[in-house]
Amino acid sequence: MDIEQYAALWDNRPIRLLDVRRYEYESNQVPSSQICPSNTFLYVTRGRGIVWLNQEMHRVDTCYAIHGSQGAHLSVIADEAIELYWVVYMFLGPLPVEAADLNAHFGMQLSYPSPLLEHVVQLQKQWENIDYLERIQSTAQFYQWLYELLKQIRQHRALALSPDRTMQVIGYLAEHYKEQITVEHVAVIFHCSPRYLNRLFQNRLHTSPGRVLSQIRMAQASRLLRQTEATLQNIAEQVGYANGFTLSRYFKKNFGISPMSYREQLKKHGPAFEIGAGDLGSAVKVWLGTDSEGTANRANSKSIETRTRTIATPMGSIQVPDRPSRVVVDWDIGHVLAVGVTPLGAPHSLIGSKEWFAPYMNAEVNNIGNHNQISLEKVLELEPDLIITWNPCAYASYARIAPTVVFQSEAYQTVAEEIQAMGHILNRKKEAANWLDEFARRISLVRHHVSTYVSSERTFTIADPNWSEHVDLVGNSKGRGGRAAYELLGLKPAEKVRREIMEQRLEYAQIERSAISRFLGDYLLMLNSSQGSPSAQSMLKSELDKKPSCEVIYLEWNKYFLSDPLSSLLQAEEIAQRITAVGPIPMR
Known part of the structure; x- marks a missing residue:
């Protein structure tokens, strides 16, 4: 979903609230299907589990938001007891075609639950009040909640697309410095531990997140001291400190002068005495836009980062x-x-x-x-x-x-x-096309190579005896060499493998070890793992001795459990090399 386009569609879009409810779903509760009576926002304020919206699965946690349209089927499965708010609304008048995305289904885990929770709780209280003035106020409260939701989605997307987590955190601090935030709180927002966050800043900037936050606050405090006549207490509240005393202590520690002395010196000496942004670290100056080169670099890097x-x-x-x-x-x-x-x-x-x-x-x-x-x-x-x-x-x-x-x-x-x-x-569409051309060329060569050594009538069996007392025989499977041998090389499966596994459209079949001789062809491709049971492999060898005409080729299991096209190509080339090294089996 393009959040900017979605938010723009809400501009001047009137709605009528239809219902605001709080539901609780217990962890042992049998899931029951509910239907959205109209467009609906769902907001999880507590718990953990799965929410199905039609065929879309959302693995939800605290502070997860979902939007569904009229008629959507909803089912909640709680791993831990879930508290969920429903906000049901309708648009006044038909939506134009270009606004159809307002009915879109989406869901997202958000990072800052407090304002969303505060708004939705207040919204429910106002909705339940029968006084018509409170009902009018509830519509305004809905738009406040919607604004906070869309703002957090925008922040979440921006953070997810930025490759530099250090700059992400600095950006967050620069936007939220007025709030009472801690390193622990920021670590939760960015899904890491406080220890990791501190180590990241030390490695990249040779400082700490707390020090960067303090620098941002000091820069803003010095700006307010220069540009306003606000009291020290008022400035402290605007930059995230509880009182003027705390601000004064940090300001003097950072700049060597008290805030009020700084303001007096500015009046005497003018701009020549300005301090603030110039005393900050370069990374913070870039985010505050106070370093000309840094600002240009940030603008250039941002244009690259947002290309999606x-x-x-x-x-x-x-x-x-x-x-x-x-x-x-x-x-x-x-x-x-x-x-x-x-x-x-x-x-x-x-x-x-x-x-x-x-x-x-x-x-x-x-x-x-x-x-x-x-x-x-x-x-x-x-x-x-x-x-x-x-x-x-x-x-x-x-x-x-x-x-x-x-x-x-x-x-x-x-x-x-x-x-x-x-x-x-x-x-990488061009690279994909080039690789497919190379793939076709190599498979053609290796198939031709095999055909010069092995008659097309010779039959093959692939067996994996490593993980139980039984043997897995490979059939219509991409993995364990199935795609490489039967699809890419075109090798013919043994008659019983073809009839009882391949024609039954089975990927694998598990058989008793004593029965393997009945499934053998002219060649047996045996997957061999160092982690397999030596005794089990020894027992299998005694069964193979019953059919000495079958040529056994051992293949390293670790190379054959992958099934992607590149692995399958490499497997096919190795199988071909091993077959031709054995040479043709004499006709019986």
Whole structure:
């Protein structure tokens, strides 16, 4: 959703409130479907769980806002007891076609709950009052709540698109210095720990967030002393201090002179005695617009940072950087490498075999944990400008760190569709087209190479015996070598594999070890893991000895559990090399 366009559509748009209610959903409550009677804002003030709006899933927490249109089906599933406000309204008069986006569905986790909560609680109180004046006031209160909501959404989007978290925090401090904020509060806003925030500022600016906040307040205090006749108490309240005494103490510590002495000296000596912005750190001067070079740099960098695109994803329309460069992936590393992007971070379980992907990596890839247990703290520290995940359930957590795209490769039928989709996400369409041309050339070569050694009538079985007392036989699967062998190389499956697994459209079939000889073809591609059970593999070997005519080719399991097009290409080339090294099997 384009928040600027959405907010502009609200300008001078009259509404009538229809209902304002507070609901509670217990964690053991059976989900019940409700229907939005008209356009509805939903605001979660407490709890955690899942809200379904039609087919859209929102993983909600405190300070989560959702908008739905008339007739939308709503279902709430509480992990922890949820308190939820409904604000139901209608537009006065029909909406013009160009304003149709006012009926859009969206949801977002926001960062500053206090003003939103204050407004919505007051809104409900006024709505429940039968006095008509209070009812009139409730409409005004609705617009105040809406203003705060749209402002926070704008801030959230701006923060998500900015790659420099230090500047994000400084920007937040520069906007909220009048409020009683602490480092702990700011850390919550930016989804990190106070310790990490302090370390980030020390590494980048050789100072602390608290010191930067103090500098901003001092600059504003000196400006008010120069430009107004306000009392010290009044100035203190305007710059975030409780009283004039506290302001005076910090001012003298920072500038070596008391505020009132500074004002007296200004009257005597004029502008020559001005202090304030010139005594601040360069990073803060850039944000306050007091450094000419810094201001220009900020303007230039901002124009680059805000260059974005909106793309369609399984989670709805997402705004992403025009050409992401700091990408984190939790699974689909091969798709990203194929279009010429080396991810900033990926699970160690995907980058463990560096030699496999080495020709495609032009930089070091940072470890963000295991693919099924990602460290959000590590992702946060990398400051990505885009996160690509396979997991819709992880979307809400990732989206608080950076713009996030859910990429589900199983939604695509062919290699070309998968790579083109990733090329679109990363704005590398030309690179995607080039890689697909190279892919086609290499597959053509390797298939021809195999055909010179192996008759097209020879049959193959792929087995993974590593993880249980049974054996997994690979069928219509992209993973574990299935796509590489059967789709890319065009190898013929063993008769029983074809009939009982492939034709049944099964990805895998689990069989007893004693039954494997009945599924064997001329070649067995055996996935071998160092973490598998040696005794189980030994038992399987005794079964294989029953069919000595079957040539067994051992493949390293760690290279074959990925199923992306790049991994599948590399797997196909290795399988071809191993088959041709064995040579043709004599005709029986």
